[in-house]
Amino acid sequence: MSDGIMEREASSMASVYWKRPLVITRGSGASLWDSDGNEYVDCTSNYGVAITGHCHPRVVEAIKAQSERLLSCHGTFYNEARSEFLERLTELTPSGLGRSFLSNSGTEAVEFALKVARRSTGKPGIIAMMGGFHGKTMGALSATWNKKYRAPFEPLVPGFKHVPFGNLERVEEAMDGDTAAVITEPIQGESGINLPPEGFLAGLRDICDDKDVLLIVDEIQTGLGRTGKMFAFEHVGIEPDVLCLAKAVASGLPMGVTMAGESVMSSLKMGDHSSTFGGGPVACAAACATIDVIRDEGLPERTHELGARLMDGLRALVERYRIVREARGMGLMVGVELRFDVLNVIMGALDRGVLVLDAGRNVVRLLPPLVIDGEQVDRVVSVLDEVLGEEEAARVRR
Numbered sequence: 307m308s309d310g311i312m313e314r315e316a317s318s319m320a321s322v323y324w325k326r327p328l329v330i331t332r333g334s335g336a337s338l339w340d341s342d343g344n345e346y347v348d349c350t351s352n353y354g355v356a357i358t359g360h361c362h363p364r365v366v367e368a369i370k371a372q373s374e375r376l377l378s379c380h381g382t383f384y385n386e387a388r389s390e391f392l393e394r395l396t397e398l399t400p401s402g403l404g405r406s407f408l409s410n411s412g413t414e415a416v417e418f419a420l421k422v423a424r425r426s427t428g429k430p431g432i433i434a435m436m437g438g439f440h441g442k443t444m445g446a447l448s449a450t451w452n453k454k455y456r457a458p459f460e461p462l463v464p465g466f467k468h469v470p471f472g473n474l475e476r477v478e479e480a481m482d483g484d485t486a487a488v489i490t491e492p493i494q495g496e497s498g499i500n501l502p503p504e505g506f507l508a509g510l511r512d513i514c515d516d517k518d519v520l521l522i523v524d525e526i527q528t529g530l531g532r533t534g535k536m537f538a539f540e541h542v543g544i545e546p547d548v549l550c551l552a553k554a555v556a557s558g559l560p561m562g563v564t565m566a567g568e569s570v571m572s573s574l575k576m577g578d579h580s581s582t583f584g585g586g587p588v589a590c591a592a593a594c595a596t597i598d599v600i601r602d603e604g605l606p607e608r609t610h611e612l613g614a615r616l617m618d619g620l621r622a623l624v625e626r627y628r629i630v631r632e633a634r635g636m637g638l639m640v641g642v643e644l645r646f647d648v649l650n651v652i653m654g655a656l657d658r659g660v661l662v663l664d665a666g667r668n669v670v671r672l673l674p675p676l677v678i679d680g681e682q683v684d685r686v687v688s689v690l691d692e693v694l695g696e697e698e699a700a701r702v703r704r
């Protein structure tokens with residue numbers, strides 16, 4: 307029933323995505339349906355976006371109401387939906403992050419963070435983490451680690467150094483009089499759900515304070531409740547100087563946010579940066595509703611509980627199968643590391659009605675909407691159990 311949809315996309319879209327053979331037509335909560343009417347438990351949230359579930363009624367209602375009033379409103383005018391969203395953001399985040407720049411994606415949120423760090427310190431140097439992922443536009447790509455993404459587009463922006471994620475000594479060694487900022491994810495998502503060693507983020511905070519260097523925390527994947535707290539930095543009691551958000555902020559409409567304090571933001575002069583679509587009223591209305599849903603439905607707390615249920619199930623699979631090396635994560639940001647490429651497992655799960663992501667070559671990544679229910683979590687575990695069982699048996703036979 308895909309009526310040429312796949313063929314048309316495959317033949318006319320830039321071929322930069324690895325396409326799964328599915329036409330997704332509808333979503334509700336943690337379920338997606340394809341064009342043949344098959345239902346899937348979604349453990350992708352479309353790469354971490356659909357945090358409140360697909361088509362949450364309150365988000366849909368907010369979008370409908372705003373789109374009947376006004377679709378676009380440039381940042382050079384004031385707007386009610388935007389000011390409401392900014393107010394909610396400020397309530398949600400530490401008081402030191404009182405000013406925001408609104409854009410349309412994660413990579414743009416990072417671009418702005420890098421520019422404001424250079425502007426406010428007057429220095430060019432950025433220290434990023436090995437394994438880090440911050441986006442694919444030229445500035446953000448310069449902070450991203452993976453050679454596969456970087457090499458074809460060199461030369462990238464000068465002034466970036468990469469140090470091992472988790473190694474405070476190497477961070478300190480890399481700092482010099484030219485260092486403006488350190489940028490890190492609290493948990494590395496794209497490169498395999500890598501948690502830092504205990505004390506790393508707090509140690510980074512201390513070093514940055516000592517050396518008068520800005521700490522940019524990229525919560526584009528971890529933010530808005532995904533790890534069981536509104537922001538992952540709350541688990542370790544630190545506050546960033548600059549915070550990047552995107553993905554989940556508007557439950558599916560494009561929205562990037564970079565937050566910082568007055569002293570950092572005031573370094574920017576009028577015209578230093580802008581975005582035609584950034585902070586548009588429909589995205590802002592969706593973002594207000596998203597924050598309301600996260601709070602009113604207690605999604606971070608729910609994530610904590612359901613994440614524990616998922617992790618218990620996955621740890622049993624680590625015990626059961628030799629091909630599974632480890633299950634790790636926080637809240638509903640979970641990775642299952644295998645001893646080989648995960649492609650067969652992703653496709654096997656899809657065939658049985660569960661959609662999962664990869665992270666790196668050998669990690670199955672699970673980022674379900676935070677409204678997933680206990681039964682769906684159990685179904686995900688039992689499907690992975692089946693798929694891994696088959697895969698292990700096939701590998702023994704080979």
Ligand SMILES: Cc1ncc(COP(=O)(O)O)c(C=O)c1O
Pocket residue numbers: 353411412413414416439440441442491495496524525526527552553
């Ligand atoms: C931590 C992190 N930063 C930045 C980005 C880039 O976001 P976008 O794809 O919206 O540009 C991503 C996307 O996966 C991400 O996970």
